[in-house]
Amino acid sequence: xxxxxxxxxxxxxxxxxxxxxxxxxxxxxxxxxxxxxxxxxxxxxxxxxxxxxxxxxxxxxxxxxxxxxxxxxxxxxxxxxxxxxxxxxxxxxxxxxxxxxxxxxxxxxxxxxxxxxxxxxxxxxxxxxxxxxxxxxxxxxxxxxxxxxxxxxxxxxxxxxxxxxxxxxxxxxxxxxxxxxxxxxxxxxxxxxxxxxxxxxxxxxxxxxxxxxxxxxxxxxxxxxxxxxxxxxxxxxxxxxxxxxxxxxxxxxxxxxxxxxxxxxxxxxxxxxxxxxxxxxxxxxxxxxxxxxxxxxxxxxxxxxxxxxxxxxxxxxxxxxxxxxxxxxxxxxxxxxxxxxxxxxxxxxxxxxxxxxxxxxxxxxxxxxxxxxxxxxxxxxxxxxxxxxxxxxxxxxxxxxxxxxxxxxxxxxxxx
Amino acid sequence: xxxxxxxxxxxxxxxxxxxxxxxxxxxxxxxxxxxxxxxxxxxxxxxxxxxxxxxxxxxxxxxxxxxxxxxxxxxxxxxxxxxxxxxxxxxxxxxxxxxxxxxxxxxxxxxxxxxxxxxxxxxxxxxxxxxxxxxxxxxxxxxxxxxxxxxxxxxxxxxxxxxxxxxxxxxxxxxxxxxxxxxxxxxxxxxxxxxxxxxxxxxxxxxxxxxxxxxxxxxxxxxxxxxxxxxxxxxxxxxxxxxxxxxxxxxxxxxxxxxxxxxxxxxxxxxxxxxxxxxxxxxxxxxxxxxxxxxxxxxxxxxxxxxxxxxxxxxxxxxxxxxxxxxxxxxxxxxxxxxxxxxxxxxxxxxxxxxxxxxxxxxxxxxxxxxxxxxxxxxxxxxxxxxxxxxxxxxxxxxxxxxxxxxxxxxxxxxx
Numbered sequence: 001x002x003x004x005x006x007x008x009x010x011x012x013x014x015x016x017x018x019x020x021x022x023x024x025x026x027x028x029x030x031x032x033x034x035x036x037x038x039x040x041x042x043x044x045x046x047x048x049x050x051x052x053x054x055x056x057x058x059x060x061x062x063x064x065x066x067x068x069x070x071x072x073x074x075x076x077x078x079x080x081x082x083x084x085x086x087x088x089x090x091x092x093x094x095x096x097x098x099x100x101x102x103x104x105x106x107x108x109x110x111x112x113x114x115x116x117x118x119x120x121x122x123x124x125x126x127x128x129x130x131x132x133x134x135x136x137x138x139x140x141x142x143x144x145x146x147x148x149x150x151x152x153x154x155x156x157x158x159x160x161x162x163x164x165x166x167x168x169x170x171x172x173x174x175x176x177x178x179x180x181x182x183x184x185x186x187x188x189x190x191x192x193x194x195x196x197x198x199x200x201x202x203x204x205x206x207x208x209x210x211x212x213x214x215x216x217x218x219x220x221x222x223x224x225x226x227x228x229x230x231x232x233x234x235x236x237x238x239x240x241x242x243x244x245x246x247x248x249x250x251x252x253x254x255x256x257x258x259x260x261x262x263x264x265x266x267x268x269x270x271x272x273x274x275x276x277x278x279x280x281x282x283x284x285x286x287x288x289x290x291x292x293x294x295x296x297x298x299x300x301x302x303x304x305x306x307x308x309x310x311x312x313x314x315x316x317x318x319x320x321x322x323x324x325x326x327x328x329x330x331x332x333x334x335x336x337x338x339x340x341x342x343x344x345x346x347x348x349x350x351x352x353x354x355x356x357x358x359x360x361x362x363x364x365x366x367x368x369x370x371x372x373x374x375x376x377x378x379x380x381x382x383x384x385x386x387x388x389x390x391x392x393x394x395x396x397x398x399x400x401x402x403x404x405x406x407x408x409x410x411x412x413x414x415x416x
Numbered sequence: 417x418x419x420x421x422x423x424x425x426x427x428x429x430x431x432x433x434x435x436x437x438x439x440x441x442x443x444x445x446x447x448x449x450x451x452x453x454x455x456x457x458x459x460x461x462x463x464x465x466x467x468x469x470x471x472x473x474x475x476x477x478x479x480x481x482x483x484x485x486x487x488x489x490x491x492x493x494x495x496x497x498x499x500x501x502x503x504x505x506x507x508x509x510x511x512x513x514x515x516x517x518x519x520x521x522x523x524x525x526x527x528x529x530x531x532x533x534x535x536x537x538x539x540x541x542x543x544x545x546x547x548x549x550x551x552x553x554x555x556x557x558x559x560x561x562x563x564x565x566x567x568x569x570x571x572x573x574x575x576x577x578x579x580x581x582x583x584x585x586x587x588x589x590x591x592x593x594x595x596x597x598x599x600x601x602x603x604x605x606x607x608x609x610x611x612x613x614x615x616x617x618x619x620x621x622x623x624x625x626x627x628x629x630x631x632x633x634x635x636x637x638x639x640x641x642x643x644x645x646x647x648x649x650x651x652x653x654x655x656x657x658x659x660x661x662x663x664x665x666x667x668x669x670x671x672x673x674x675x676x677x678x679x680x681x682x683x684x685x686x687x688x689x690x691x692x693x694x695x696x697x698x699x700x701x702x703x704x705x706x707x708x709x710x711x712x713x714x715x716x717x718x719x720x721x722x723x724x725x726x727x728x729x730x731x732x733x734x735x736x737x738x739x740x741x742x743x744x745x746x747x748x749x750x751x752x753x754x755x756x757x758x759x760x761x762x763x764x765x766x767x768x769x770x771x772x773x774x775x776x777x778x779x780x781x782x783x784x785x786x787x788x789x790x791x792x793x794x795x796x797x798x799x800x801x802x803x804x805x806x807x808x809x810x811x812x813x814x815x816x817x818x819x820x821x822x823x824x825x826x827x828x829x830x831x832x
Contacts, residue, residue: 034616038635052624052801059799089652090611092622108612108729121431150800157805165832166635167804170731174801178617188594195506200450201594206508207526208471217588219454219582236505256602313524315586383475384566385468385590389573390582416581 009285009292012324012359018282019325022298025181025253025333034172037164039225040182041335042139046158048175051148057113059143063102063132064115067140078125078133079104087112102132111144119142126320143360150370163335169375185334186307187227189252190218193234193241193269194313212315212385213258220322221256225334236260242272249276249299254330257294259313261293267335269310270295276308287399288324289360290317290382296325316382320361342414344393346375351406354397363391364412375412391415425701425708427815428740434698435741438714441669442721443599448654450588452793453580455641457596457751464591467564475559479518479548480495480531483556494541494549503528506534518548520751534559542621579751591603601661601750603643605668606634607659609650609675609685610729620648628801630729636738637672639832641750642832652676658688665692665715665722670746675729679711685726686711692724693717702816705776706733706798712741730797736777758830760809762791767822779807780828791828807831 010018029043033300058064065081073079081102097114105111105118117138117321125133151157157171158164164182172180190213192389200210214230221228231248234241234257245255260269273279278300286294293311309326311318329336346366354360364375375395380387393414397404404410427435445459469510474480481497489495497518501511505524513519513530521527521534532553541549566572573587574580580598588596591813608630616626630646632705637644650673652659676685689695694716702710713724726743727734744754762782770776780791791811796803809830813820820826 035529035631035634038638054620055622057625057799088611092614109608110623143796150802157802166632167735167801167831170628170632171636171737171805173616173626173628174731176616176618176620176626194524195504197506200589200592202592204466204470204592206471206664207506209473209524210589210592212586212589215451216582216586217584218451223582287777292637305733315590321588330776349667366787380566381561383473383561385586386566386573389587408726415583 006148009287009358010283011133011287015286015296015325019296019329022280022282023296023307023329024305025307025329027038027185027333029181030184031179031181033193034169034177034180037169037172037180037182038166039335040185041180042160042162042164042166043183044177045156045160046177046180048106048151048174050151051153051174052151052174052217053149054147055147056147057145058105058107058109058111058118059145060118060120062105062118062120062122062143063134064097064111064150064365065102065117065119065134065138066099066104066115067117067138067142068136069100069102070117070119070134070136073134073137075135077136080127081132081134083126083130083132085112086272095291099276101111104132116140116144118407131197143298152218179406182236185226186223186253186330187251188229188254188256188330189248190214190221190228190230191232191234191244191255193236193257195236197259199233212320213311214386216315217258217311217322218257218379220319221330223329224330225336226254226330235267238268238272239253241268243372244277245272249301252306254307254309256309257319258310258311261295261310261312267293273308273310286321287358288320289355289358290314291321291324291361292317292358294321294325312382313347314382315385315389319388320382324339324361339416341386343411344373344414346373346412347408348395348404348406348408348410349374349376352377352401353403356402357399360397362397363387363394365390366392366412376408388415425703425774426699427703427705431702431712431741434693435712435745436697436699437711439745440717440721441602441723441745442606443601443749445597446600447595447597450585453585453588453596453598454582455751456580456601458574458576458578458580458596459599460597461572462591462593462596463572463586464567464569466567466591468567468571468590469561469565470563470658474521474523474525474534474565475561476534476536477523477533477537477558478521478536479520480513480551481518481526481533481535481550481629482513482515482531483554483558484531484532484552485516485518485534486550486552486554488632489550491551491552494551496543497543497548497550499546499548501528518550520548522731532556532560548566574743596731600669601642602669602672602746603644603667604637604672604746605664605670606630606637606644606646606757607648607650607660607673609673609712611650611652613649613675615649626814629727629729631733632735632801633672633674633730634728636743636747637736640743640746641752642670642746648767652684654688657684658691661688663716665717668722670725671728672725674727674734677711677726677728677826683709688733689713689724689726695724702737703774704736705771705774706730707737707740708733708774708778710737710741712719720776730798732779732803735804740777760789760830761825761829762789762828764811764820764822764824764826765790768793768813769819770817772818773815775815777815778809778813779803779810780826781806782808782828802826
């Protein structure tokens with residue numbers, strides 16, 4: 001594709017088409033601890049290497065007996081058995097039960113050899129330390145969870161491609177798995193850029209402003225389910241910026257920068273992209289407002305693909321691009337459902353002008369007046385965070401429309 | 417309430433009534449870093465201590481001028497200004513602009529004193545290093561983001577009680593806030609218990625089984641949004657268990673144990689609860705299947721309340737109690753919406769028997785046969801994890817029902 005698309009603002013439909021075709025996340029198969037595997041997609045069939053339980057297990061507190069010794073027992077004619085030992089949950093059976101013998105047993109304990117049934121403590125009466133009366137007959141297998149009752153050795157319990165939930169992970173735990181093969185979700189590195197940007201909490205000096213995008217974009221990315229790391233603020237310096245990106249690029253699938261994406265002298269970032277390696281520049285410039293100076297590229301590097309995104313520096317522009325082009329894509333890559341956007345119909349509270357040739361996303365506040373919903377458009381621009389804060393949603397103004405009239409009915413897409 | 421409720425199995429409606437009245441989480445007001453404040457409830461009004469931006473800021477690359485110097489300029493009669501300096505984004509203005517002077521300026525840079533408008537670089541032509549032709553007149557204020565345009569010093573931008581989103585946190589960043597006061601969400605300590613329980617990954621020895629609840633309950637709690645820590649596996653030993661709970665209790669709002677909750681000799685946990693301090697035992701025993709041996713208590717300790725929950729040890733029992741009594745409550749305490757349960761109607765594939773006096777929650781697998789949905793009930797019991805894995809949901813059998821007939825229409829509540 002070469003550099004042809006530098007500064008060629010594309011229509012939104014064309015941008016979507018290019019992103020759908022080239023801007024693809026290719027998951028890897030990775031091993032993770034099962035405790036981190038909730039909602040991840042399994043990359044292997046899971047067969048059980050063991051029987052669960054792997055021993056015959058008592059379901060009740062009582063006495064492990066030979067069932068045939070108890071066949072004659074009832075409340076009026078209890079039988080007497082010799083108590084030859086006791087076994088608690090977690091203990092290894094040491095004694096074999098012989099005829100007319102029994103072992104005191106706790107719920108969850110293994111059935112000792114020779115025994116084939118459990119009589120509940122409620123139907124027994126200890127006569128002395130080693131004699132017990134049994135008041136009920138037991139059938140073979142009574143109150144015993146048999147070896148493999150839950151999961152038989154060799155059974156496939158979970159299948160490649162399924163999305164794991166806490167119950168499934170319980171099954172992985174039950175068969176003793178510590179790790180599991182799953183498909184990776186995107187690891188995203190986030191930078192803010194600009195000599196004027198300082199970290200929140202630092203003292204404010206003339207000419208500087210606090211970084212906003214490292215919070216808004218970071219948290220919006222987190223909500224998709226992605227693994228995100230904010231790396232830091234880059235100065236408008238080609239050498240430092242390039243080295244900082246090169247330093248971390250192999251650790252991430254997606255690199256997102258905000259700021260310095262335009263064609264001004266301070267906008268160094270588009271110019272360093274081709275130097276990162278084998279770059280396919282997909283988009284630089286979109287006929288959208290806010291958010292025009294946006295860049296999407298794909299970097300081929302050592303057999304893998306990295307997705308490179310330069311977002312505009314203005315907070316409303318950056319978040320608009322995120323919401324329109326990235327939110328759903330990254331959610332899907334993270335195996336999360338795309339949440340349907342909620343919309344309402346409202347009357348526009350005042351005339352709004354728009355630029356020809358760019359689709360505009362205008363934020364509004366909804367006010368209810370006598371049961372009619374009015375949408376009041378924002379007074380601030382894409383540079384302001386209050387264009388988003390305190391607003392309820394946005395409406396779209398098509399490319400060929402120069403203004404939308406007061407009282408016109410508009411469809412407002414509500415923020416999450 | 418004393419100990420009266422020990423082993424008195426209560427009806428589900430009574431359990432709900434007691435939980436609604438006494439089992440309450442009381443959030444504290446805490447200070448957290450704004451990066452961790454997404455979806456949290458604000459516990460203070462947020463006023464801005466600064467103007468945003470706190471300087472007049474250029475919206476374009478170009479020249480900062482006195483507008484009145486340019487009033488005569490047009491493409492055929494450009495005016496010539498002396499370039500007395502340049503200023504980049506992030507720099508502090510050093511030079512005052514005098515009549516017929518200008519300063520080269522970058523987008524985002526502060527407007528130097530004396531200037532009151534910006535002329536875009538597209539309407540200029542550098543004649544030499546310190547002379548520029550200007551082809552367009554500028555009106556005062558043109559391409560300048562004024563001090564406080566986004567947020568005026570002293571304005572309340574966010575209100576106590578509102579739920580923060582990434583945009584709001586962007587506004588907190590914009591005004592330089594590093595931390596924010598919010599209402600706490602529950603911190604939950606989770607233990608598994610039982611001498612027979614071993615950690616996944618450890619070698620399996622006779623009599624032992626792998627811990628399941630520390631995965632299923634941990635991950636289910638995580639999904640509510642709560643802060644959860646799995647502390648470890650406790651042996652069935654009163655002294656060790658009591659000390660282990662006492663060691664961590666002040667760090668958590670809710671303590672959840674699973675296992676050893678019944679009245680057997682190995683079931684030590686109900687007996688240590690009264691020793692933890694000023695205990696109000698709400699529930700011990702519920703007329704539910706699975707999940708009967710469940711305990712809920714409230715501990716008053718140093719002016720704060722701790723909620724104590726003993727879940728049954730069997731994995732299906734523990735998760736059933738979690739789903740019926742805890743999931744929605746904890747989600748609400750974490751400010752998360754309660755997701756409406758999805759249900760479908762199906763024909764029961766075979767007759768199912770149930771115990772009189774307990775409401776039963778029976779898991780089923782849904783199979784489609786010629787367009788009719790059949791619900792096949794699980795073959796395993798509450799001790800098995802496969803009672804939940806591979807199943808699609810569950811249906812309820814009321815307390816007074818002894819069996820549900822084959823082909824009867826049932827309402828199946830689907831798993832998430």
